[in-house]
Amino acid sequence: MAQKTKLIDVSKCTGCRGCQLACKQWNQQPAAQTENYGTYQNPPDLQSNTWTLIRFQEIADKDSVKWLFRKDGCMHCTDAACVKVCPSGALHYTEYGTVAINNERCIGCKECVSACPFDIPRYDRVTDKIYKCDLCLTRIQAALEPACVKACPTGALKFGDRADMLKLAYKRAAELGGNANVYGDKFVDGTHVLYVLQEKPSTYEKLPANPSVPLSIIAWKDLLKPLSLLAAGGVIAGSFLHYIIHGPKLPDEDQNHKGGE
Amino acid sequence: MTNHWIDFKNSDVILIMGSNPASNHPISFKWIQEAIDKKGAKLVCVDPRFTQSAAKAHLYAPLRSGTDIAVLGGMIKYILDNKLYFEEYVKEYTNSAFLVNPAFKMPGDNKGVFSGLVNAKYDKSTWTFQKDAAGIIKQDKTLRDPMCVFQLLKKHYSRYTPELVSRISGTPKDKLVEVYKTYASTGKPDKAGNILYAMGWTQHTVGVQNIRTMSMIQLLLGNVGIAGGGVQALRGESNVQGSTDQALLFHIIPGYLPTPASSLPTLKAYNEKNTPATKQPDSLNWWKNRPKYMASYIRAVYGTNVSLEEGYNLMPKVDTGANYSWLVLFDQMYKEKFTGFFAWGMNPACSGAHSNKVRKGLTKLDWMVNVNLFDNETGSFWRGPGMDPTKIKTEVFMLPCAASVEKEGSITNSGRWMQWRYKAVNPPGVALPDGDIMSELYYKIKELYEKKGGPLKDAFLKMTWDYGVKGFDGKIKHLDPHAIAKEINGVFQEDKKVENPSKKGEFKEFKKGDPVPSFAWLQDDGSTSSGNWIYCASYADKGNLSARRGTKDASGIGLYSDWSWSWPVNRRIIYNGASVDPSGKPWNPGTPVIRWNGTKWVGDVPDGAGNPGSGRLPFIMKPDGVGSIFGPGLADGPFPEHYEPLECPVEKNLMSPQKNNPAIRRFDKAGVGSDIDVYSGVASCDPRFPFVCSTYRVSEHWQTGVLTRWCPWLAEMQPGMFVEMSLELAKEKNIKNGEKVIVKSARGEVEATAIVTPRFKPFNIDGNAIHQVGIPWHFGWITTKDRVYKPGDKKAEVFTFGDSANLLTPTIGDANTMIPETKAFMVNVVKKGRG
Amino acid sequence: MRKGLIQATDAFERIVHWSLAISCLILCITGLGMMFQSFNFIGTIMGGLKSLKYVHNFTGLFFMATLYFTIRMWWKEAGVFSMPEDMEWMMCAGGYLWHVDKVPEVGKYNPGQKAFFLVVAGCGVMMAITGLIMWFPLSFPTELVRWMFVLHALGFVTIFAFFFVHLYLGTIGSPGSLDAMLSGWVTRAWLKKQHPKWLKEMEHEGKLVVYGEEKTSTGGHGH
Structure with a gap:
């Protein structure tokens, strides 16, 4: 089976959050009470019921301001620390190279929470289980794109064979020039979510510049x-x-x- | 929109000003992005705040809210000074060569106003063109005559220097010039510049003139009628275009026909008054057909029950000169001039400017019917903040109605596409489609008229009501949307042989009941009906064209003419006759909208093109056939002039001695508004309310949030009222990010969470630091946690915080449309608990 | 019971020993069940891996309690090396690995046992601390938690290995030893071989409890 990959081109993301909602809708995750805490970003972070979210980040210098929108969520590592530590096999590699979770097997040990270099898995106290994005495995199996990709109006999210996405990503980064770079193929044996970033990785909040499976x-x-x-x-x-x-x-x-x- | 969403991809420069499509029209960015990626288009954003759209723009320039005309006027000057206009287009397709009445005076020489101002109203007798003996407008095609439109334009905007504009708008001069330079680069024949605007332009006392200024720029640059050009009104609601086409506004009936008025007692008088005439030789003057459309409309309403003349007589008439727009309606309600009120799919208690006035107005009604998906602040106004239910007499009825996916019908998007939609699910409980509710009402009112009589009895009883299958009781229970769509298209009322309007001497025979093929076939003798002439051809002999879903693009420029149906006559880009030169060759052969293949036009449905070389003037909806750089039709001047918002942070208008738009209707004047209509900062700055405030929208909520605040996923993402402000202002007011603050205006206050952000910056206005803040208007008390809940009250799954932004906004409207000025008014912001 | 057997342990000691041993065994088995997916089946008999997790966690609590008693009880006897004889004993590996004519005489617990005790005590404490942090990982810094995993595993490696040594030497590797923890009574011969010094001391002090004999002296290991 061909390796599948989602490409997130932040240069095309407008922060409309269609993906964030589509994810909840498809995966039937409930909303939680939130309150505005001085930003558009909400919920404040990934949660057991929020598997992807747009991080809104402002960078200002004297004359100009940038407003960065980054869709955060599981990176689907090839060498996934979560799979490595998972005692039950709940977290597992799929035939597409992505990392899915079989919640029935999850025992809520939270080892993946600590192991993940991207801080993705979230624990739910009520069900005593871990939740995260599975790149809409059932949709992929039905030859559909993940819900977030389907919902994206601007083409910031794309989905396809890994080789194609890599090619596209490097082409786009070259087009954009400047600091633009491809994030995701150089560590943890390559992730199945790639970013085209306009800024250096270290600029983005909660994005490790050099992620690895922890020593x-x-x-x-x-x-x-x-x-x-x-x-x-x-x-x-x-x-x-x-x-x-x-x-x-x-x-x-x-x-x-x-x-x- | 003159063009359509997909067409954005054909633009070379896209100016986002007065809108924030990234947040509010997310899908538009698909096509904007395509223009950037495939054409190397430049995206320019001019906005008081750094929006999500600004974040994606190549060039961002801030401006103080309400100074768009100054900024755009400066662009006109830049274009003229640097000769960047599209000369041939300007000469041939606009009224730039027309000679204006020598008595016409402009603000620069007339204390800031145009000639003819009397008692806050313009006498437009000097806003006219010089005509020769034959009644033909005098022209100077060299554009040198000092009274020609071009020279007047040049003179008028010579005052709009970058220095002065920068002092007024606070836009740094270098940014200003960069914007001008970038946009003016589209004055070349093979370049297309596009403007995306929305409520950021309309909701001002100079709203229409904002759009006029840009339309003039588009004409100067030859950007109207071409692919990737035009003027795009991004509509604030998916079917606002449709509802406007179908007479949402008081001054028009469907198809942009003027509403019958008491001063026009007969159909003849109506037609004489409203049918323009011209002596211009090559002008088609399409509105000369207005009598046909009016006759067909009367037939659509009354069928053949009455004669045309009788039908016109029956139609309710407005008092000439009276204004029945939103602000006035609620002013009258507040003054107890109404007994009853239908709030149909509306939430005026939150959406109306000066919501406190609206909410108080509702208490003065005898009854109110709230037709909506959910209870809202309007339906429950009597138990809202500050209300004492024991003292309110208004009897409120709630009629639950079906949501868009629970009924069949069409919507018309911003690009004028009429798109058929099917019903997906049944409405819940007793909810009904609006049409069915209306039908029940119809039968009840009919019964009451028949029993008790009353004013306009025949106007009602003679109406046809034939929109579906009748039951045993002779009543239609479920309105058939297809029957309505067919009536809107129009049918022949009798057997008739008609000459083909586009082929002299060829006749076609129609049987009674045959659909009219297109509006060109409509008749003024009562032999045809059409509920809305611009929709004629949507549901004709080929069936319901709005249900088409063809994805072929024969045009190659993204017209997708087989997808749904676009008014008029499936034309995707209007004024496309101006996309070709007078000999019929496309200005830009790369993206031709229409092309002459030797025998006929191919591409889009041609608009005012005639045969190549025929001399046909392309702007056929204008009596003179050309685009109006000089536009005498508006209430507040033939050229846009910068005036300050009514509530503003400056002592005086740096452009002229006239501070505000002189033609607006002030509600604080004796005999106009009400006791609670107050403004601040009008004559001079009001230190109580020192900050400019704009209201706007976020992606997650729709309108007043009646639909979206009840949707937990959306409420979770944007859970409540916030106010965005600069770091500088926050420091000055000792406010921290995320803190609760009170935003106050002369009319009310709302609680909000402070978003302290570098995306807001103080403006340097003539040397003074002027702060601007911004608030979303989607919220309302009914979905909040801390309101009083009685047993059985529905609670939101995710509560939202805060009440309506419109508690702050003023009762003041645009001089032409009366759209309230909710984009620029004055407020104060204080930390909660600090007075 | 034969006459002349000597009491090596009392009941409390044996209860604590077996509590610790059994809980440690359960922890090892359940831990293995979570450490290797091929051992996930161990969870099946407990009603699933999730129950296994709970068995592991709560057994851990029990283990901590017994570890506390273990350490308190045996610290003095087994927690402190007495030089130089323990060193000498260690130099010849207690005679376990090669032939030694004369194994240095040691006390009640030989240095091997002492080392085992110290490993169990040390690793046990470490397992308790790391285990508790792993139980509530979200309340601690991620980087800390990650190293807790390592230490927990390291502790397991050590305990697990020592466990087998202990098992061997406590049973067939040193016949007679098992009795010390089963009945508590051992033969004089076994004692002389394994813990001659202690035997001598006890005899010297007159504290030796011999089955069927009156105490040689009063004031012994009274219960």
Whole structure:
């Protein structure tokens, strides 16, 4: 199955938030009570019922101002820390290379929350489960584009085969020039969500400039996890060898005799 | 719109001014983006605040709210000074060469007003053209005569220097010139400049003149009639174009025919008064056909029950000169001149300027019927803030109606496309489509008239009401939208042989009941009907064309002529006769709207094109056949002139001694408005209300939010009233981002959350720092958490915060349309709890 | 019970030991169930992986409580090395790995046991702290939580390995040892082999409790 990818071209995003709503509609996620806290952005952050949201960010210098709109949500890593840590297999790679979540298997351990370099998975206390974007897996399986892409009026969101999206992304970044760059193919073995950013990645709030699977997660899952079996196996084998080579440590004969008095 | 949404992709420069399409017309950016990507178009945004549209623009320039004419007048000067206008177009297709009455005086020489001002009203007798003995307008095609329109234009706008404009508008001079330079680059034949405006231009005391100024620029640059050009009114509601076409406004009946008036007692008098005549040799003067459209309209209303003359007599008439626009209606309501009121799909308690006055006006009614999807601030006004239900006599009825997806019918979008929509689901509970409610009303009123009589009895009883299947009781229960659409198109009322209007000597026979093929076939003798002549051809012999969904684009420029149907006669770009030179060649062969293939025009439906070289003047809806750079039709001047908003932050108008538009109707004058119509900062600055305020919209809410505030997903994204202000102002008022503040005007106050943002900047107005703030107008008390709920009251799933922005806005309107000036009025902002 | 058996542990000690051992075992098994998806089946008998998570978390609480008693009870005897004999014992690995003519005599707990105790105590505390933070990861800085995972796993590696050593030496690797934690009574011969010094000390102090004999002295390990 061809790898699928969503391309987010922030230069074309107008912040209309059609995607944010379409996501809730398709995934039947309820709204929560919010209040204006001095920005257009709401809910303030991703939530267990908000899998994508537009981050509104103002950058001002003396003469000019920029208003950046960035659609935040799961990046669908090829080397996904969340999948790596998920104990139950609830988080898993799909045939399209995306990362989906099987909520029935989720045990609410929240390990993915800590592991994700993009701070995406969100825990819901009521259901004791984790939620995040699955790139509308059921829609992809039905040969439809994800709901957010469908809703986007400006063409800021595109969806297709990974190779095509990569080509498109680099072409667009070249067109835009300046600081424009492609974000997403150079780390975690490539993400299945790509950005064309107009500014340097470090300019955007809550977007890691150099994301990676955290070293701690690698030490844990790639080193200690096998090591635990290795060590246990080693000890068992050692004990066995000890038993057959050295033999058990028995009390001395005479004392044994004496002890039996 | 002269053009349509998709056509934006053909533009080379797009000016967003008086609108914020990124927020309010999101789909428009699909085509704007395409222009940028495929044509390398430049996007320019001029707005008091840095909007979502500004964020996407190549060039942004701020201006103080209410100074658009100054800025655009400066652009006219720039275009003329630098000879950037499209000379041939200007000479051939506009009235620039026309000689004006020598007695005509302009504000520069006449204390800031045009000649003829008497008691806040213009006598337009000097706003005329010089004519020769044959009655033909005198012209100087060299454009040198000092009284020719071109020279007058040049003289008038010579006062609009970048320096002065910058002092008035606060736009930095370099930005101003950059905007001028960028936009004026479209004066070349192969370049198209486009203007997207909305309520940011209309809601001013100079609203119409704002649009006029830009229309003149478009004519000067040869941008009208071409692909990617024109003047685009981005409508604030999906069917405002449709409802305006079908007589939303008091002064017109469907098809932009003037409303019959008491001073015109007969159809003959009506036709004489309202049918323009011209002696210009090549002018088609399309409105000469008005009697045909009026006759057909009368037939549509009364059928053949009465004669045309009788039908006209029956029609209700307005008092000549009387104004029945929104502000006046509610003024009259406040003065207890009404007994009853239908609020039909409207929420005036939030949408009306000076909402406190509107809400008080509602208490003076005997009864009110609220037809809406949800209860709203209007239907429940009697239990709103500050109301004592025990002291209110008004009896309120709620009639729940069907939403757009719960009924069949058509809407007409900004691009004039009539698009048929099907019913998706049944309306909930007892809710009915509006038409069905109207039908029930019809039968009830009919019954009462028959029983009790009353004024205008025959006007009512002689109407035809034949829009569906009648039940056993002889009544139609469900109106058939197709029957209505057919009536709007029009049918032959008798068997008739008619000459083909476009082929002399060819006749066609029609049977009674046959649909009229197009408005060219309409007759003035009563043999045809048409509920709205501009929609004639929408539902003719080929059926319901608005239901078409063809996605072929034969034109290559995105006309998509097989998708739905566009009035008039499926023409996608009006005035397209001006897209070709007098010999018939497209000015821009790259994006031809119409093309002569040797025997006929291909492309769009030609508009005023005639045969190539025939000399036909393209602006056929104008009696003189040309575009009006000099426009004597308006109430406040043939050239737009900068006047300050009624409530403004400056002592005087730097342009002239006349501070405000002299032709507006002030509600604070004796005998006009009411005791609670007050303004601030009119004669001089009012320190109590030092900041300019604009109201506007966000993507997530629609109108007063009656629909959207009840939608939890939308309320979640924009949960309440906010006020946007600059960092500088916030510092001055010691307000922090996210804090609750009170915004006050001379008329009321609202609570809001402060959004302190670098997107707002103080303006440097003639050396003074002037602050502007902005508030959305979608909110209302009924969906708030802290209101009183009685058992059974519906509660919003996600509460919103705050009441209507219109509690602050003034009862003052444009000199022509009476649209309230809600884009520029004066307020104060204080931290909550600080007085 | 045969006469002459010597009491090595009392009931409280044995209860604490087995509480700790069983909870540790459950934690290891359930932990494995979460650590390896191929062991997810372990959750099945508990009614699903989610229940397994709860078993793990609440067993953890029980483990913490017993760990507390364990440490309090054995700290003095097993938590402190007594030099130099413990060092000497360690130099010859207690005679477990190669033939040693004369294993240095150590007290009630040999340095191997002491080391095991210290590992269990140290890792146990670490598992408790890291485990609690992992239970409520959203209340702590992400970077901290991530390293908690590492330490928790590291603790597991260690405990799990030591567990098998303990299992072996407590059973077939050192026949007779199991009795110390089952009945609490061991043979003099076994004691002499395993903990000669302690035997001597107890005898010297007259605290030795021998089945079927009067106490050699009063004021012993009274219960």
